[in-house]
Amino acid sequence: MPVPTLPAFPDNVPTHPLLVIDYELVKARNPSEIDRLWEAATKLGFWYLKNHGVSEEVDRMFDMGAETMSLPLEEKMKFEQGDDGMSFGYKAAGANAVDATGRLDSVEFLNVAKDDALSWPKQARRAYPSTVNARMESTIRPFIHKSLDINNTFLEVLNDRLGLPAGTLLAKHLVDEYSGSEARLIKKAPTQVEQGKPPNVALGSHTDFGSLSFLHNRLGGLQVLVPGAETWQYVKPIPGHAICNIGDAMSLFSGGILRSNLHRVVPPPGNQSAFDRWSLVYFTRPGNSIILRALVEDSPMIAEAVAKTPEKNFETGSTSAEWFSRRVKNQRIKNRKGPETWMASRGTEVGVTTNSIDAAVHDYILAHNAYPSPLGYMDFPKSICTSINNIIVHGIPDDRPLENGDIINIDVTIFSNGYHGDTSQTFLVGNVDEQGRELVKMTNDALQAGIQACGPGRPFKGIGKAIYDLTRHTNFSVSSQFTGHGIGTVFHRPPWILHHLNDEPGVMKPGDCFTIEPSLIQGSNPRGWIFPDGWTASTENCARSAQAEHMILITENGVEVLT
Numbered sequence: 123m124p125v126p127t128l129p130a131f132p133d134n135v136p137t138h139p140l141l142v143i144d145y146e147l148v149k150a151r152n153p154s155e156i157d158r159l160w161e162a163a164t165k166l167g168f169w170y171l172k173n174h175g176v177s178e179e180v181d182r183m184f185d186m187g188a189e190t191m192s193l194p195l196e197e198k199m200k201f202e203q204g205d206d207g208m209s210f211g212y213k214a215a216g217a218n219a220v221d222a223t224g225r226l227d228s229v230e231f232l233n234v235a236k237d238d239a240l241s242w243p244k245q246a247r248r249a250y251p252s253t254v255n256a257r258m259e260s261t262i263r264p265f266i267h268k269s270l271d272i273n274n275t276f277l278e279v280l281n282d283r284l285g286l287p288a289g290t291l292l293a294k295h296l297v298d299e300y301s302g303s304e305a306r307l308i309k310k311a312p313t314q315v316e317q318g319k320p321p322n323v324a325l326g327s328h329t330d331f332g333s334l335s336f337l338h339n340r341l342g343g344l345q346v347l348v349p350g351a352e353t354w355q356y357v358k359p360i361p362g363h364a365i366c367n368i369g370d371a372m373s374l375f376s377g378g379i380l381r382s383n384l385h386r387v388v389p390p391p392g393n394q395s396a397f398d399r400w401s402l403v404y405f406t407r408p409g410n411s412i413i414l415r416a417l418v419e420d421s422p423m424i425a426e427a428v429a430k431t432p433e434k435n436f437e438t439g440s441t442s443a444e445w446f447s448r449r450v451k452n453q454r455i456k457n458r459k460g461p462e463t464w465m466a467s468r469g470t471e472v473g474v475t476t477n478s479i480d481a482a483v484h485d486y487i488l489a490h491n492a493y494p495s496p497l498g499y500m501d502f503p504k505s506i507c508t509s510i511n512n513i514i515v516h517g518i519p520d521d522r523p524l525e526n527g528d529i530i531n532i533d534v535t536i537f538s539n540g541y542h543g544d545t546s547q548t549f550l551v552g553n554v555d556e557q558g559r560e561l562v563k564m565t566n567d568a569l570q571a572g573i574q575a576c577g578p579g580r581p582f583k584g585i586g587k588a589i590y591d592l593t594r595h596t597n598f599s600v601s602s603q604f605t606g607h608g609i610g611t612v613f614h615r616p617p618w619i620l621h622h623l624n625d626e627p628g629v630m631k632p633g634d635c636f637t638i639e640p641s642l643i644q645g646s647n648p649r650g651w652i653f654p655d656g657w658t659a660s661t662e663n664c665a666r667s668a669q670a671e672h673m674i675l676i677t678e679n680g681v682e683v684l685t
């Protein structure tokens with residue numbers, strides 16, 4: 123490493139202490155050390171590792187990383203990982219999203235496949251820059267060999283503690299089977315922070331894709347979201363100590379007994395922020411063909427854990443290769459279609475909470491010199507409405523994590539340059555069942571039918587009629603409790619737009635600006651009731667509801683969709 127005198131980690135930022143595990147003791151199968159490892163692996167899924175014996179190899183890897191990252195960007199881009207879900211190769215800063223709103227990451231990666239390092243000079247998976255090739259044998263292969271030994275020891279020890287027949291986990295990580303296992307060098311250059319704006323997260327909140335990660339870093343920046351805590355906490359780097367953590371594959375194999383915890387990287391704290399941050403990880407991932415699922419047939423302990431958590435799904439139906447490629451692909455900013463792309467990059471973590479969506483949207487709106495209209499409006503406490511499943515409208519963001527199969531409407535209104543702009547859409551979280559997908563599709567069709575009924579001289583009641591004609595023979599009903607509304611310099615004003623069959627008078631004229639926002643409900647009962655919070659509107663029978671909204675302007679010749 124070229125910079126020997128890095129400033130110390132500041133002592134005034136909160137950190138989360140990890141258990142320190144002694145590798146020599148684990149290797150010797152010391153029972154009390156294995157108890158502590160078990161505690162670390164099941165409670166947080168992170169621990170420090172001392173006496174690992176890899177420090178020299180790690181230093182040489184950092185030298186190789188420095189040589190490679192200082193190549194011209196054009197040269198590095200010849201080895202880019204691409205957008206198809208392959209991880210190996212180079213990833214430029216800004217190629218990935220860090221959150222559902224599509225903010226960009228600021229870390230460069232160099233990922234070298236275990237398969238390439240071990241088969242060198244034969245190419246197994248892909249080609250690398252000359253600086254990597256030159257050190258494949260002297261630097262990369264020894265680092266990978268030692269990392270493999272360490273992770274394999276952990277696989278054996280955890281295998282026994284999980285009550286699995288000897289060798290079960292090792293057999294899922296055979297060194298000769300191609301896999302996503304790789305060594306990753308990460309460089310994060312100091313962030314140029316705009317005055318008054320918080321710096322972006324450098325590497326977005328995630329769980330690791332594979333089985334075990336063996337991490338070395340010099341500067342702070344790694345943070346974990348400890349279960350039950352509301353804020354992220356730094357993990358302080360300790361010289362000579364690696365940081366180990368459990369990934370999704372092990373969490374799935376163990377039926378959730380082993381914990382794959384959320385973590386992220388932010389700019390280093392305090393004086394450290396002025397320096398390049400380097401980190402190095404070896405990721406052990408299962409062989410490409412291995413199906414990711416709980417090993418219930420192999421261990422009564424795992425079978426019991428799965429039986430106790432029926433709400434969780436440990437049957438991914440994916441091979442390790444598919445799981446990995448899906449996650450890598452959907453993080454690439456070039457593949458981003460909307461927040462759903464980010465959701466599709468998620469692993470075993472409980473989903474993002476509606477509070478975190480609220481916070482991200484709030485920050486985004488303020489960063490663009492606008493104000494979130496709902497915040498403080500008639501005492502509404504948040505910046506957006508998030509209405510999940512049976513909530514028709516006006517759900518208040520909270521700490522409920524999104525779950526696989528949810529549908530969620532996100533309703534955003536901003537105030538900018540004296541005007542309000544209002545729109546909403548219902549998103550699918552993970553795998554939504556057929557009926558749920560049909561509900562969301564029909565809701566969008568209803569919105570389009572409503573828009574098509576608009577134009578100068580046309581009756582307002584035509585909107586409700588068009589939606590009625592579309593939905594009358596379906597299994598969905600239309601809520602008549604909530605209406606669209608005129609909008610402009612005020613948030614809500616006449617005309618009130620009814621989405622159900624009605625006989626209200628009035629025709630549209632150029633300059634009229636209003637929202638159309640039908641809520642459709644599964645089944646024939648469209649009635650809802652309001653929670654004691656005064657806002658949240660649920661369907662009476664808890665059937666699911668979806669909503670879609672645009673703000674439109676009547677023009678001389680027709681209609682313009684403004685959102």
Ligand SMILES: O=C(O)CCC(=O)C(=O)O
Pocket residue numbers: 306308325330337339343344385386387401402403
């Ligand atoms: O750089 C770090 O400290 C962590 C990197 C990480 O979490 C990852 O690459 O998955």
Ligand SMILES: [Fe+2]
Pocket residue numbers: 328329330385
């Ligand atoms: Fe990670």
